[in-house]
Amino acid sequence: MNSAEIPRATYHHGDLRTALVSAAEGLLASGATLSLRAVAKAAGVSHAAPYHHFANLDALLAAVATRGFHDLAADMEAAHPGVDTAARLVGHCTAYVAFALARPAAFRLMFSPLLQHKADHPALQAAADGSFEVLRKTAHAHVAEGADELALAGWSLAHGLASLAIDGALSTAPVPMPSAQDLAALLASRLLENLPTGRAGSAGGG
Incomplete structure (x- = not known):
């Protein structure tokens, strides 16, 4: 089908940018070769449509990574919203691991060499920094120094x-291994053991 044969409605996608980002992540998850043409096909739009929002493939990948960091931050925030800062820190770590297991392709992209050029993609830089700030804010609420x-x-x-x-490295470890999320909770709790807080239970930031 050439562009002249594509139904007019295709060009008026309700949220084309979001559809393209979702299609790109879906292709990444499937292991398919990624290109703007492949993403357009997966989203059901014309081959030219992605260029309305993304100058090139790197820009689209940056958008996928940006959404990933926003979602990661939200998952970390929601994991344990109470005032117990130790529990919140443990929740942040378990949510981080759960996100990686649920969306491994996006996770790998988020920390791929693309991240080294996040200054070229301001939204990506803000989202990446924001996800770390979730953990940092709780750490500042938990300890004085x-x-x-x-x-x-x-x-x-x-x-x-x-x-x-x-x-898949945990499955071959030579020691008894709980689930990755349980291990994250255990190790994060060990990290916090006997740590002088000076602000234990505080809900404020540093």
Whole structure:
């Protein structure tokens, strides 16, 4: 079918940008080769339609990663919304791992070399920084000193565990292994053990 044969309604998609981002993530998840043409086909729009919103494939991938970081931040926030800051930190880590397991292709894209060029994509930079800020804000509510280091430790723990989980490495570990989410909760709790908080239970930021 050429562009002249595509129904006119195709050009008036209710939310073309969102449809393209969803189609791109779907193709990533399936392992298909990604191109703007393939994304347009998956979204049911003309081959030229993606260029109304994205200058090139990198711009579309940046949008997929941006949505991923927004969703990750929301999942982390929702994991344990109470005032107990230790429980919130543990919840952030378990939600991080759960996100990676649920959307491994998006997770890999979010931390691909594309992230090294996030300054070229302001929305991506803001979303990536915002997801870390969720963890950092709770860390500052939990401890009087060393909050940034605690946030970095929690991020490193969650990200390393998430990467091991989606790569299947945990299933071959030579020790008894709970689920990845349970392991995240256990290790995050161990990280917080005997940590002098100075602000325990506070709901405020640093």
